[in-house]
Structure formats: C-alpha cells, structure tokens
Amino acid sequence: MQTRFSFGGDEHIFAEVDESMSLEAFFKSLFITNAVRDAKIKGVTEICPANASYQVKFDPDLIEPDDMLAELKRLDSAAEKSEPIIATRIIEIPVLYDDPWTRETLMRFRERHQDPNGTDLEYAARINNLDGIDAFIKAHSSSPWFVSMVGFVAGLPFLYQMVERKRQIQAPKYLRPRTDTPKLTVGHGGCFSCIYSVRGAGGYQMFGITPMPIYDPNQKISYLRDFMCLFKPGDIVKWKPIERPAYDEAVADVEAGRFSPTIRDVSFSLTEFNRDIDGYNRKLEGVLHGH
Template sequence: MKFKIVPIGEQALNIVFPEKIDVRENQLIHNLAASLKQQSHLGIVDLIPAYHTLTVNFDVGLTDFEQLSRQLETFIQAEKTTEITAASQRVVEIPVCYGGQYGPDLTAVAKFAELTPQQVIALHCQQPYYVYFLGFLPGFAYAGFVPDKIAMPRLQQPRLKLAAGSVGIAGKQTGMYPVASPGGWQIIGQTPLKLYDPTNPLPPYHAGDWLQFKAITAADFDQIQQASIAGKYQVKTYRLSETKGAN
C-alpha cells in the first residue's frame, strides 16, 4: 500500500495513507499500530490511528525523525498483510432506547427521512457500523455509515449539554457521547451503558470493532443502567461473520 511519512514536530510523525475513508485501509492501519506496539526498540511512546493516518509519538532521547522514519519504511514494506476476515472482527452490541426523552431528535430525523420513527429505528439497527477510530473524548467512536435516507446533517445550533450515552447521527456518521458534553448531533436515542468511568477510562470497544445498535424498552434501559453502574452488565460481543449485512 502507498504511504508517506511526514514530521509533526521533533517528537512525532504521521504515516499518511491515501486520503479516503475506507474500512480495508483503516483496518491495515490498526494492524500496523498493533504490530508497532510490539517493537519496543524503536523508541515509540504512543500511537494515534485515525481514518487514513497513524500518528506516532517518539522519544528523542532514543531516536529521531530521520532514524525512525527510515526504520518505519522498512518495517511497513516488510509487514505481511494478514487477511482480515469477518471471523476475525468483533461486533459490540450497544443497547439503545430510542425516541422520547432519550432521543429528542428522532421525530425530526423521521420527518427528514419521510419515514415513521419506527422505520428510522429499524434502519439504524439494520447493520453494524465500523469504528474507524476513537477520539474527541475517551471512547468517542468515529463510526459509520448510516443509510443515506437517515443521514441528517447536524443541528444548526449545537446543544449545550447532551446526556452521557446520547446516540446520534451527524450526516453519514453515527455514534454515542460517552460523557455529558455539548454537541450538535441529531440525538435519536440513549444507551444505558456506562461508557466512561474515570476510575477505569477505557471503553468496552476499540477502534476496528463494529458497533451494533439494538432497540430496547425504557424498562430495559433502567435495568441495564443499574447493572452497568454496578459493573455487573456484560457487554454482548460476537464475530462479524455471525451478523448479516456487514459491508
């Protein structure tokens, strides 16, 4: 695959792949990040995968841009691209209570799509969404993509506060706010899962996973929320090969 390496300062560089949003390309980036994590002799201190880039932080006490970029060129070219199969990919199920107080913009999205709210929910839950990367907030997934029909643009005026767990649509993107935050997404529902816990800040999914939303009732919402807060809710995961309609 084509790539170039550019500096971002004296302690970081970007490995840049062709600029596109593409599941296969992005999966290769996550695989590369995982193998680089094993190469402790390179002086790498952190890695930030995004859509088409892999940002590498390094320690100038151990290496520098010249040396590391040369080593990375060789490493990437020698790297065997392992086949990414549906059986090797993970789907994480996110229960969502749609509409009403949980999803104040569901009716607006239905109107935009010229569908009933029920049909919008069915479309949103119809397929798993690929998580390209996490950023903005811990556990905030840049995931997609929703069917064109419900791809409603962001609100004109962002809301000052969205509840933690709010599930929304912003154009073709979909995802959830792990913590209460201002935001301009069309909020169609809310997940009862505690996605961010400051004492254990890593989310139950990571970049390269797929998210499958599942509609639940308000009663389920309360029950799952209590279990999740108590740390007793086991997030459901399965293999992509066990789902229908994944890309």
C-alpha cells in the first residue's frame, strides 16, 4: 500500500493511503494519525483522519513543510511494519427500522429516488438480492460496523461494514439530494452507513431511526458531557433492531436523563479479524454483552 502525499498550500499535507476504501487502508490512516498525535510534532495544529486518507494541518513558521512531510513518511514506514491492533470501543445503537418518520420523509421525495414506487428499504433489499425488508434488516444489523470518519455535519459518523467485500451492503445515494432528513436517521450511501446527527439535507437511503442522541452541543446528556460528539474514528458500532414500544421507552429515558448506552472497551486485531471474520464478530458481540 503506497501512500501518496500532496501539499495543500503552505500549511496542509494530504495523504491518500489507498484509492479504494478497505479496512487495511483505514487502519493505516488511523495508525498514522494516532502516531502524529502521540508524537506531539512541533507545529501540528489539526489532524483529520478519513476513510482511506488523512490530512495534517501545521504552522509553517514552526516546522518546514518538507520536514513535516519527512515526519509523515517516517510514520508511514513504521505503520507498514506494525501489528494492526487498536484499543477502541464497541457501542450498541438501537434502531427502529422502517419507522414512520423516515417513511413519511422518503415518500415526500420519491421523485428524487431511483425507485419512485417503493421505499428505501424495499429498494435496498432488492438491489442487494435479499428476500425482503426483514432479510435486509438482518443483513444490516447482524455484523458490526467501523466508524471510519466523523464529519459532513458535527458528530455524523461514516460506518464501514465489517464483513467480506462481497457481502457488504451497497446502495447508491438518491438521484437528487433531499432538503430534509429526520434527526438520528440511519442512512446509507455507497458502502457506507451513517447516522444523521441533526435534521437537514441529505442524499443517503433512509432505513430507520435511533432514539439515542449522538451529538449534544450543550453537553447536557450524561454520556456526552465530556465531549459533544459521541463517535471517533476506530469506534465499532453494533445495530440493535427494536420495536416501537422500546423506541418510545428509550426516547422517554433520554428526556428524563436516565438513558445509558451500552459501551464496552475492546482491543481489535485486524489480523485476527481477517483470519475468521464471522468468529471474530461473534467475539466482539460477546464483549458487548459481557459474555
């Protein structure tokens, strides 16, 4: 995997780890951005990891651009030789699939969709050769997903499915973006799922909604008091399908300040994962539920 570096003016370096997204490319990007942070390189002001790339902003008065590039190339070389293991978290996210709010929204914007006669779930199930909505929900929720980057709007995670590429869910974005998406919608575009942290425009297919806030600029929600955004790159998400009564109960718990998400610390080995993907995913789920 040969990283391609380019300068952005006098104070940015962009590194493309690979042209296509893969867990290997993501891991290398995450390893290097963590190493840049840990090295406390003089002059570095911002570090931004992405799906298969990263960008570093620096003060050219404190470090020469060529010196910054040399530091990144040194870390890149170290990443090639390192064992791909990260200390991270696995987070359970409850989802009400086929909910009334995203359904109402998607019907309002049907003329912008590839299939004006069905729902986003029905369309995604069909193009992924799955036998209806229930089979699609099982395929979407049965395996964990990596948070590969956070952005677009504050707190929005991009999630990459942790299965072999041939089993990954694929779904194109809308033909034209919507002007409305409900807050906390679980969406999908290309090979990435996401959670819309706020209400607003969007073009991803809409599959459901979670009652669990992931962004709180006021930091009043108990698990968001330390930082307003829940996710960071490297987090692992496990979807938990729920029915409407459980959704309503969770919303009431959030409003009453008693909602407590299931979050566990975990060590993730890419080598062990690749050796037995389904077995490793079962092991992660065991960690999540204390088995």
